Amino acid sequence: MEHGLILENIAKHITLDDNEVAEFLKLLKKAKIPRRSMILTQGQLCNSIYFVDTGALRAFYLDVSGRESTIMFAIKDWWITDMYCFINALPAMLTIDTIEESVIYQLQKNDLEKLYLTVPKFERFFRILMQNAYIREQLRMIQNLSLTAEERFDIFLNKYPDVANKVKQKQIASYLGITPEFLSMIKRKKRKS
Template identity: 55%
Template sequence: MYEYQIFKNIQKHIPLSDSEKELLISLLVEKDTAKKEIVLEQGSVSKKLYFVEFGSLRAFNVNAEGRESTIMFAVQDWWITDMNSFVNQKPALLSIETLEVSRLIEFDFNRLEELYKMLPKFERFFRIIFQNAYIREQLRVLDNISFTTEQRYTRFIEKYPQVVQKVTQKQIASYLGVTPEFLSSVKKK
């Protein structure tokens, strides 16, 4: 049986038998993407939760003035979606684009609900994933109100070296909430 990266990710939190893997394979949809492909458009409803088999993505918001703010990145072995849109089936506040050629595993909203019924332990798995995402975002907000830009940049590159290799300085600046010029001046210090 082909060993998807996703199996390793899931088995960090719950065990999977071969028959459960087979069932999961029957529900999975692989999506190969090009660089700079938009997989979710801000304003549309997110019907997919994505797992990154390989590649990288970013989620961003464009405000009324046209300014982009990067909200999150995702690299191999990470999950990404507009969570509010996906869970509540409301218009997305984020767009998600690939930063390079990527392979994604898509979990359709309705198929995920089927999976919960067929294998209830997946509700536990996704509860853990969603809790971890909430904690990560809470810590990010605390970093933003507690640390200088220089400290936040240093913490970002220490915490996410695999992301730093895949994204531009402009995207990091957008994630940190500063201009690329300001980030450049911070890095020179």
């Protein structure tokens, strides 16, 4: 089934009938995106949310000195966007790029608003998505404040076992809030133990 994964993702929180599924699917845009392609760039109007069908994406912030800070990764069966800017129809603060060739589904904000009217169950679905994202980010912030870099790296490896092999060490380090050199030291220490 072509849309199997995204429909399974939605079915975790709401039940749709055939007409509601059809209404949802007609609003989706599917795209196959090559590796290292940007699907959203900092400063561009953020008017879409994306579902990862295959592949992996990364959202990062680029500061004025050109330093990247990885904010999040999105792997198969995850949603991603610059949430603040998406909700408020603002230019993106983040850039989202593909770590590897990816197949994504795009849902534009105006189509999501239509969906809320035609299939109100989606308000519940996206509320749950937002709550889960908020919880995940709050836990990450607490971990950054209370855990060692080595403990945060272990959590990263458990959360993203496949991603760790696909991304550059500097991207993992920026996600963890440490330097690539310090991450190398942690990895060497792990190999020895």
